[in-house]
Amino acid sequence: TAYKNNWQLLVHTNGDQTSDQLINAVRAVTQERGMDDRRTVMIHAQTVREDQLDAMKELAIFPSFFAMHTYYWGDLHREVTLGKERAYRISPAQSALKRGMIFSQHHDAPVALPSAMAVLSAAVNRTSRTGDVIGPDQRVSAYDGLRALTIWAAYQGYQENQKGSLKTGKLADFVILDQNPLKIEPSSLREVKVVETIKEGATIYNAQD
Numbered sequence: 001t002a003y004k005n006n007w008q009l010l011v012h013t014n015g016d017q018t019s020d021q022l023i024n025a026v027r028a029v030t031q032e033r034g035m036d037d038r039r040t041v042m043i044h045a046q047t048v049r050e051d052q053l054d055a056m057k058e059l060a061i062f063p064s065f066f067a068m069h070t071y072y073w074g075d076l077h078r079e080v081t082l083g084k085e086r087a088y089r090i091s092p093a094q095s096a097l098k099r100g101m102i103f104s105q106h107h108d109a110p111v112a113l114p115s116a117m118a119v120l121s122a123a124v125n126r127t128s129r130t131g132d133v134i135g136p137d138q139r140v141s142a143y144d145g146l147r148a149l150t151i152w153a154a155y156q157g158y159q160e161n162q163k164g165s166l167k168t169g170k171l172a173d174f175v176i177l178d179q180n181p182l183k184i185e186p187s188s189l190r191e192v193k194v195v196e197t198i199k200e201g202a203t204i205y206n207a208q209d
Contacts, residue, residue, distance in 0.1 A: 003029045003038065008158075010041040010064075019048050023055045030059055041156055043106075046090055047082070053095055062156055063103040065091035065148075067122040068112045070135070074128035088135035093123060093148070097140060104153040105145065120145045120181065121189040142181050142189065172201040 002009050013019045019042065026040055042048070042056065045063040056063060069077070069090050077087035089095075096103050105119050112118070121127075123145040126134045133139075140148075154164025163171050176196040181189055197205035 003033050006036075006038070008039055008041070010043055012043045013048075014044050014046040016047045016049055016052065019045065019052050023052060023059065023061065026059045026061055027055070035060065039156065039158065044091075044108075045103075047086055048092060049089075050092075050095060053092065053099055053101070057099050057101050063096055063101070064156060065093055065096075065103055065105050065123070066108055066112075067091045067093065067105050067126065068107055068119055069122075070126040071118070071122050071128060072112060074126070074134035075130050075132060078128075078132065078134065089138065090134060091123075092135070092138050093140045093144075094138045097144060102152045102155065103148055104156045105148040115190075116149055117181075117192045117194075118190055120149060121186075123148065124186045124189060127187075142186065146181065172198060174198050 001007075011022050013022055022040075022042060039060070039062050041062045041064050043064050044066045045056075046066060046069065048056070048063070055061075067090075074087060074090070077090060078084050081087075082090075093103060093105075105123050107114050107116075107119050120142065123140055124142050126136065126139050128134050151160060151164035154160045154162070161170070163173050166172075166174060175194050175198070178193045178195050179188070181192055184192070193207065194205070195207050196203055
């Protein structure tokens with residue numbers, strides 16, 4: 001029904017079997033109706049395997065990862081629910097990048113606090129609350145982490161021509177930070193503060209007010 005009416009689908013999947021269900025459904029309806037620019041989004045894509053990422057790329061399924069899981073529940077997943085091998089593959093952003101895929105990162109509030117810098121820190125550091133790095137090979141650079149929060153997130157919602165980057169003709173939506181996240185130690189990303197928020201060229205938040 002969604003593909004018939006050209007509705008965008010954003011589907012929550014956590015386990016790899018639910019990811020299979022979405023992939024199989026998209027594959028079946030794509031064979032019937034063709035590819036088109038539907039931007040079906042797999043929300044969380046928490047435990048997607050390498051072969052599933054291959055299928056997602058083939059079918060243009062856009063992953064929106066929840067890297068903050070590595071901080072809040074990484075230890076639990078490693079020790080109890082998933083085991084180390086699967087836990088270390090939570091939100092496999094680097095595997096997606098190696099395939100030339102783009103993705104977004106989200107915080108799933110109120111499940112986790114709505115802090116963009118905490119999301120960025122989790123994507124870059126993948127450090128649990130006990131200090132374990134949950135999947136060091138799935139960490140991404142601060143630059144790619146920022147793109148997942150800005151221009152790639154805008155693409156997810158068909159808004160890449162309106163927002164997500166600073167460019168003539170786009171909305172002047174941006175923040176001013178107290179530190180440059182591209183030049184500080186990755187371990188300090190969580191402490192970066194928003195000094196000012198600008199929406200369509202007008203200040204809507206100032207830390208000094």
